[in-house]
Amino acid sequence: MRMNPKILIVDDETHIRLLIEQTLEELADAGIDILTADNGEEALRLIQAERPRLVFLDVMMPRLNGFDVCRTVKRDLGMSDVYVVMLTAKGQGYDKRRGEEAGADVYMTKPFDPDELLEKARAVLGG
């Protein structure tokens, strides 16, 4: 049976998860499965179990931060096909570099532009 493409939203703030879910509503209507996690460890478990095509990953999280999750997924687990969008309120070059070093595909700062986020998801999932 063909599985629906999946998107994972990882953020410890409930309202941000809800906001991203709401932004991606039209993709959910089109059959994309939207998964959520509120910490890095849960994110890693879901990424391995569900193999989402796209992950929106917050940086500052309890237990395991976004950089560590990304590095584990991209390097240790070798899941380079998982597209990782790092989301953080920090816009400094230092964080951007850390995201790139961890293997993030794109880096977006909060407050994010919902239209840009949806556009990115559409592009990654192939329209």
Place this chain on the structure above:
Amino acid sequence: MPHADLRRIFGRKKKLASILVSLIEASGAPIGISDAGGTPLIGQVTGAASRYPIVLGGETLGWVAGGPPAQAMAGLIAHLIAKESETKSLAGEVLDRYRELNLLYTLSEKLAASLDVKAVADMALSEAGRLIASGAGAVMLLDGEQWEHVAAFGSIDFQSHVDLLGEIVSAGRADIVAPAGDEQRIECLVCAPLKARQQVIGVILLAAEASHTYTAGDLKLLIALAALVAPAIENASIFERAVREAREREARLQQRIHELHIELDAALQARQVAEITETDYFQHLQARARDLRKGARRGE
């Protein structure tokens, strides 16, 4: 239009669907959940059974058929869907506010980087048009008694609404208006004055498409946008004026330098001539020339 589609909700909320399956199994009774049209979604009941509607806002979204637990389950599902619907509605509202916040945040960054009146006005209008549904819009600045069209989109000529613009300036506050008997068929306008240092320097206007009407939320957003944009326009026009004046001063200075060069050249030439004519040698030559002229006249 139904509030919610049961099939879609179960498709999206897989946890909810799996909890319902577990509940049905735990109840030990044959229970089936179907959509409003009777298509089975979870479980199935064969034979005659009572069925209970899943009702939300007076609308039947689906049915739970089976023994006595089915009625309680229908109530539970309705309650969960109502909660889900509330959450979605809240999330939609928060997303709208988030879009506005993002707009003001990014616009303030862009505005800080621009000192061009037209670019600032274009940016403001384009961002306003993105969030407030509109078929036309304009940023107009007041230059003395005249209105200057600085940025615009759509086919409406706002310049022909001088009375309306005048009213906005004299009232000094934002409003939603429906111009009566308008030739250009503007049904609804939302407008806000651009104020800098307590003075109205212009207006930003958006006109609705077809039968769309503006809300208090649209007005509030336009007011926030105008408050952000007006000082940026004021700064940009002060800068443009300063640049223009500096260029004019420079041109005047160039002209003066040119004139001084001519004067200097003439003075230099006179001094150089004087330096020659005041030498003893030149004086001697002049005396010799005078003598020669005298001798020549005598010889005639």
